[in-house]
Amino acid sequence: MENFIDFFMLRDPNVAWVVGGIICITAAAAIVGTFTLLRKQALIGDAVSHAILPGVCLAFIIAQTKNPMILLIGATISGWLGLLAINYLSDKTKLKGDAALGLVLSVFYGLGIVLLTAIQQSGNAAQAGLDKFLFGKAAALVRDDAITFAIFSFVLITIVFLFYQPFKLVVFDKDYALAKGLPVRRLEVLLSILTVSAIALGIQAVGVVLMAALLIAPAAAARYWTNSLSWMLVLSTVFAILAGLIGTYISYTVPRMPTGPWIVSILSVFALGSIFLGRKKGLLARYLNQRFHKEKMLKENILKVLWHLGEADQNFEAFRSVDQMQERRFIPLPQLRRGSKKLVLEGSLIRKEQKFALSPEGKEEGERIIRIHRMWELYLTTHMNLPADHVHEDAEAIEHVITPEIEAELAKVLEGAEKDPHASPIPYKE
Amino acid sequence: MIKQVPDPVLELHNLTVVYESKPALWNVDYTIPENHLIGVVGPNGSGKSTMLKALMGLVKPSSGYAHVYGKEIDEVRQRIAYVPQRNSVDWDFPVNVFDAVLMGRYKANNLFRRVSKADKEIAMEAIKKVQLEPFVKRQISQLSGGQQQRVFIARALAQEADMYLLDEPFAGVDAATENSIMSLLKEMNANGKTILVVHHDLQSVKDYFDWLLLMNTRLIASGPTEEVFTEDMLQKTYGGKLNILSRVVEIIEKQGHPIREK
Numbered sequence: 225m226e227n228f229i230d231f232f233m234l235r236d237p238n239v240a241w242v243v244g245g246i247i248c249i250t251a252a253a254a255i256v257g258t259f260t261l262l263r264k265q266a267l268i269g270d271a272v273s274h275a276i277l278p279g280v281c282l283a284f285i286i287a288q289t290k291n292p293m294i295l296l297i298g299a300t301i302s303g304w305l306g307l308l309a310i311n312y313l314s315d316k317t318k319l320k321g322d323a324a325l326g327l328v329l330s331v332f333y334g335l336g337i338v339l340l341t342a343i344q345q346s347g348n349a350a351q352a353g354l355d356k357f358l359f360g361k362a363a364a365l366v367r368d369d370a371i372t373f374a375i376f377s378f379v380l381i382t383i384v385f386l387f388y389q390p391f392k393l394v395v396f397d398k399d400y401a402l403a404k405g406l407p408v409r410r411l412e413v414l415l416s417i418l419t420v421s422a423i424a425l426g427i428q429a430v431g432v433v434l435m436a437a438l439l440i441a442p443a444a445a446a447r448y449w450t451n452s453l454s455w456m457l458v459l460s461t462v463f464a465i466l467a468g469l470i471g472t473y474i475s476y477t478v479p480r481m482p483t484g485p486w487i488v489s490i491l492s493v494f495a496l497g498s499i500f501l502g503r504k505k506g507l508l509a510r511y512l513n514q515r516f517h518k519e520k521m522l523k524e525n526i527l528k529v530l531w532h533l534g535e536a537d538q539n540f541e542a543f544r545s546v547d548q549m550q551e552r553r554f555i556p557l558p559q560l561r562r563g564s565k566k567l568v569l570e571g572s573l574i575r576k577e578q579k580f581a582l583s584p585e586g587k588e589e590g591e592r593i594i595r596i597h598r599m600w601e602l603y604l605t606t607h608m609n610l611p612a613d614h615v616h617e618d619a620e621a622i623e624h625v626i627t628p629e630i631e632a633e634l635a636k637v638l639e640g641a642e643k644d645p646h647a648s649p650i651p652y653k654e
Numbered sequence: 655m656i657k658q659v660p661d662p663v664l665e666l667h668n669l670t671v672v673y674e675s676k677p678a679l680w681n682v683d684y685t686i687p688e689n690h691l692i693g694v695v696g697p698n699g700s701g702k703s704t705m706l707k708a709l710m711g712l713v714k715p716s717s718g719y720a721h722v723y724g725k726e727i728d729e730v731r732q733r734i735a736y737v738p739q740r741n742s743v744d745w746d747f748p749v750n751v752f753d754a755v756l757m758g759r760y761k762a763n764n765l766f767r768r769v770s771k772a773d774k775e776i777a778m779e780a781i782k783k784v785q786l787e788p789f790v791k792r793q794i795s796q797l798s799g800g801q802q803q804r805v806f807i808a809r810a811l812a813q814e815a816d817m818y819l820l821d822e823p824f825a826g827v828d829a830a831t832e833n834s835i836m837s838l839l840k841e842m843n844a845n846g847k848t849i850l851v852v853h854h855d856l857q858s859v860k861d862y863f864d865w866l867l868l869m870n871t872r873l874i875a876s877g878p879t880e881e882v883f884t885e886d887m888l889q890k891t892y893g894g895k896l897n898i899l900s901r902v903v904e905i906i907e908k909q910g911h912p913i914r915e916k
Contacts (some may be wrong), residue, residue, distance in 0.1 A: 262747065262748075264744075386765075387765060387767055389759065389760055389765070389768070389769070390768075392749070393757050393760055395747070395849035396743060396744075396747045396749065396754075396757070397742070397743045397757070399707075399712055399738045399742055399808070400736060400738055402710070402711075402712050403710040403711075403712060403731070403732065403734075403738075404736075404760065404813075405728065405732075405763075406760075406762045406765070407729040407762075407764035407765075414705065417780070447748065450748065450750055451748050451749075451750065451793035452749070452750065452753075453734050453747075453748045453749060453753075456748050527815070531824075649730045
């Protein structure tokens with residue numbers, strides 16, 4: 225607990241630099257990553273982040289220093305070369321996009337590991353900690369790092385903000401942007417530069433291996449909560465910063481815990497959680513929606529059964545037992561009980577001992593379903609030329625779908641026909 | 655039958671376009687007068703969309719040129735609104751109808767300019783014209799095909815152009831939407847706009863268009879509909895390929911031979 229307060233109150237100035245640095249890195253990655261995701265370049269992000277490793281190593285070999293600015297420049301250049309290589313291979317050779325990605329990723333990364341091993345065995349004392357580029361070193365950020373990252377990410381975010389409108393148009397509809405005369409090629413190059421830079425920045429926190437997650441996961445999670453690009457940018461930034469802080473806190477308190485994997489794990493929780501719970505197309509939302517419709521169909525079917533029974537002996541108010549209802553149409557007992565109970569609560573059914581009867585509202589609703597069912601059957605035979613014995617099943621499903629507007633239109637098209645194809649009367653409203 | 659006119663608003667001069675060493679347009683050459691409702695008709699893969707893209711400068715011709723209002727396209731872009739094929743974009747993109755139509759107001763010459771209140775009003779007017787007001791705030795993937803097509807048309811309307819180029823606006827669109835789009839286009843045409851539509855359904859050609867381009871990689875005919883829309887011309891457009899031409903195309907494609915010297 226003390227740790228927690230110390231960390232988040234930023235009591236230790238070293239912690240303050242770490243927290244500041246992490247916020248900059250994760251925010252820049254999330255904002256740029258939103259566009260990367262929408263451009264469907266998630267995998268390119270992964271390949272580019274691996275392609276950055278040899279650049280970092282070469283920059284160190286040449287400059288013999290771990291100055292963050294110099295390493296960033298090396299990283300950006302080699303990330304950019306990786307991107308060019310991917311584009312060249314997939315555009316100009318017979319290789320398909322996925323092969324080009326796989327090739328660039330493994331070749332660059334392999335080269336990076338070779339260089340890294342060579343540096344580590346060279347006996348140069350300054351190299352200590354360079355291997356942190358594999359999995360990140362967020363908890364070890366110092367003042368110089370934080371200031372460099374702040375400037376770098378400020379520039380990235382400002383560029384996105386300035387070019388927000390044209391970026392949005394180019395990513396959504398490139399042809400239209402071209403037709404309008406926007407400098408599409410240059411805007412795309414700018415977006416790619418932003419991506420490579422955000423990756424070069426982000427590997428300081430999570431390392432090259434996991435960088436793609438920092439770029440893509442926040443935006444992917446945000447997409448499940450909103451249908452607006454601006455909100456998506458805000459949400460992905462919030463997700464990324466939160467994950468960054470939590471991950472850093474864990475590696476700060478528990479010794480020998482790597483930062484990058486923790487940040488990415490937290491992000492994965494956010495992303496998975498969004499996939500399940502997300503308001504827009506989340507799995508839970510879909511499941512609830514389906515269940516809602518199933519329950520509606522169950523209730524409407526029960527009302528129908530009672531209405532049918534009422535029609536048979538011209539007594540709509542009679543109380544019927546569960547057995548009578550099941551005889552008319554089989555609905556499994558647990559469902560029948562559950563549905564009837566709900567209908568009683570909603571006031572559509574009246575219960576007396578173990579028997580149920582339609583309330584006036586229930587009768588009207590049951591009648592409405594039957595009316596739609598019979599009108600639909602008639603419509604299928606008269607307007608879609610289906611034989612009368614083919615239409616019942618279709619109507620069983622469609623009766624739950626048709627809205628009052630379509631019902632009115634159906635009534636108009638059928639011109640007040642009195643009977644359905646099976647000679648049952650259509651119960652019009654008086 | 656290719657009818658050439660003086661002072662054309664649209665002119666293709668000997669235009670040839672090659673896609674991955676396969677000719678998509680071959681020596682297309684026509685002139686079209688102002689204020690017509692023009693149909694572009696031909697079989698699948700006959701270069702209709704490519705011709706539109708060449709007009710807008712989206713594809714580079716191997717030879718020849720396209721002029722609009724007698725000028726290079728780059729000088730007159732503001733006056734021309736392009737409506738791409740509906741399936742050319744990912745409709746899952748996080749924008750709603752209003753935002754998508756508002757894109758018609760973005761200006762190419764000032765990327766940093768934010769949309770103004772006047773822009774928003776114009777976008778709203780365009781949405782009303784295509785009868786999408788009830789869906790203004792809806793995310794574009796939750797629209798029907800016909801509604802999505804109308805979003806594209808509203809975006810073009812918001813541009814307030816003089817000429818409209820529409821690529822298959824009736825593909826995958828219900829009959830009611832097709833009718834309402836068509837009457838909108840006729841109304842715009844009556845107000846002096848030039849409108850060019852890539853179209854598939856031969857039955858409606860006579861009712862829809864007063865000028866016709868018949869294409870099959872090469873241009874078969876260009877002229878007033880009543881003169882061009884004949885059995886003979888349609889036979890030439892749809893009745894098999896020109897044997898020698900298609901054999902030459904095949905050789906070019908296989909050998910990767912350049913179609914023009916230089």
